[in-house]
Amino acid sequence: MLVSAATSVNMVANLDSKDTYISYLPSAHSFEACTFALALTFGCRCGYFGGDILKLVGEDLPMLKPTFFPSVPRLYNRIFSQVKGKFAALTGCKKWLIEKAVATKLANIATTGEVTHGCYDKIFKAARALLGGNVKKMVTGSAPISADVLKFIQIVFSATMQEGYGMTETSAGSVLTRAYDPGSGYVGGPMANCKIRLKDIPEMEYYHYSNPPKGEVCFWGPSIMDGYFKNPEKTAEAMDGEWLRSGDVGEILPNGAIKIIDRAKNIFKLSQGEYIAPEKLENQYIKSDFVA
Secondary structure, three states, X not given: OHHHHHHHHHHHHOOOOOOEEEEOOOOOOHHHHHHHHHHHHXXXXXXXXXXXXXXXXXXXXXXXXXXXXXXXXXXXXXXXXXXXXXXXXOOHHHHHHHHHHHHHHHHHHHHOOOOOOXXXXXXXXXXXXXXXXXXXXXXXXXXXXXXXXXXXXXXXHOOEEEEEEOOHHHOOOOEEOOOOOOOOOOOOEEOOOOXXXXXXXXXXXXXXXXXXXXXXXXXXXXXXXXXXXXXXXXHHHHEEOOEEEEEEEEEEOOOOOEEEEEEOOOOEEOOOOOEEOHHHHHHHXXXXXXXX
């Protein structure tokens, strides 16, 4: 299962024996398990952090100097806030130059997807040192990431970031955006290890035949679990025949990418009949400097 997921991920990520990544997520985390399987399968070097997550950025990463950085939105948001804070503290010519560089590179990434610039990349050298200075590829997964954070991280570190989507039950890697994709707000298309279909949710008025198609995302493929260990009841809940129900509501975009728009589970129904997903609210709150 993991080999299938790792192989499919690398058909898009294109890592090899010249690449290095840092392992800091728990080994039992499906994201880390898939990444480590990728390293074993394709010969990437793996370095382990020192055990203190607060020293990962600024100490462990500069020591290892990885070329590949898989992480989660919570850490990317922290890096985003840290770099933005340093930029905001600048004055005079330095402040003007940074603002010009950020604006130019954001305009470039929005039109072409290009994350490097012949002149302005040098200005971000000190910021890139936080991750070791050699990062060329990044992946984010396990939770939604806001478009402004995703684009800002890419232009500051001059590295592509691909957003993945999957579950523990799918061995993590199932859907991934492509590098240099100028768009954002979606999680890409399915990889070689899975097929995806949408299941109608009539009570929420999501239907696969609507335009664009909407419904609960369901997975099928060699990296999908057979079931929960000694728990046939939960397995029956999660499976729709041979298809795994994700609990996420997806929308198929014209380019074939999937956009997660809602939750079929863990949602609140307001008194006026509207449904809200708390994950969307959380994704906004965690960008605040006043929320831990």
